[in-house]
Amino acid sequence: MAMTKKVTITLPVELLESMKTHTDNISGYLAALAERAERRRLLREELDRYQDEFGAFTDQEMAEAQALLYGTEELGHAA
Template sequence: MAKTKKVTITLPVELLESMRSHTDNVSGYLTELAERAERRRLLREELDRYQDEFGAFTDDEMAEAQALLYGGEETGQAA
């Protein structure tokens, strides 16, 4: 099990109520969201490093990546 540390945060009441309507484990819910955000940040850093070294992605490369992520020409809709 991962080492944890208890912290106190302040949330708008409406947001907390919304989270509780989806889960009884608000701590776990927030941990999952934070982990996703951290993965996106690390990926963005890696993509930026790649482009700094090799140049910006071409339109063809972007289209191929979107096809792999979203299945075809569609964008913004995960398969």
């Protein structure tokens, strides 16, 4: 199990109440959101490094990536 550390945060009341309608584990809910955000940030940094080294992604590459991520079947037609 990952080590944890207790912290105090301040949230708007409306946001906290909204989260409570989805979970009874606010700490776990926020940890999952933070982990997802951190993965997206790290991926964005890696993609930026890749493009700095090899150039911008082509329309075809973007269409192929979208197909892999979202199941788009028409690779030749980038939206």
